[in-house]
Every structure is written in C-alpha cells, then in structure tokens.
Amino acid sequence: MPPIIDEDKCNGCGKCVEICPNDVFFGSQRGEVPKVTYPDQCWHENACVHDCPKEAIKLRIPLPMMIIYK
Numbered sequence: 083m084p085p086i087i088d089e090d091k092c093n094g095c096g097k098c099v100e101i102c103p104n105d106v107f108f109g110s111q112r113g114e115v116p117k118v119t120y121p122d123q124c125w126h127e128n129a130c131v132h133d134c135p136k137e138a139i140k141l142r143i144p145l146p147m148m149i150i151y152k
C-alpha cells in the first residue's frame with residue numbers, strides 16, 4: 083500500500099522523492115507536497131519514512147509483511 087503524506091506537516095523538501103528507489107513519487111517537484119505517482123511501485127522499504135525530517139509520511143504495511151518490520 084502506498085505512503086500517505088500529511089500535507090499539513092510536509093515542507094516540500096523533496097527528500098522522500100530523492101530517496102525512494104522505486105520512483106513512487108516520480109515527477110514531484112521540490113517545494114510542493116509530493117504526489118504518489120506510482121503507488122503500485124511501493125515495496126515498503128520505509129526509506130521515505132526514515133528520511134522525512136517532518137515525520138510527515140506514514141507507510142501502511144500489508145499484514146503479511148509486518149512480521150519482517152520491527
């Protein structure tokens with residue numbers, strides 16, 4: 083399931099866009115709240131969640147995958 087961005091917390095820094103290895107936020111511009119362009123490409127690597135300086139991203143981990151997350 084794709085990431086959810088809290089638009090009230092996001093400052094548009096673009097770190098999540100840069101760090102995502104699967105280009106889930108493809109085409110998003112710095113200074114704007116990123117768009118989840120390719121939600122099906124999200125492999126739940128959690129990089130965007132860890133790198134977001136505003137704690138604005140939540141990742142919904144599918145139940146079968148939760149066993150590998152702490």
Ligand code: SF4
Nearest residue numbers: 092093095096098134
């Ligand atoms: S890393 Fe966080 S604050 Fe920066 S653009 Fe992404 S969601 Fe917004």
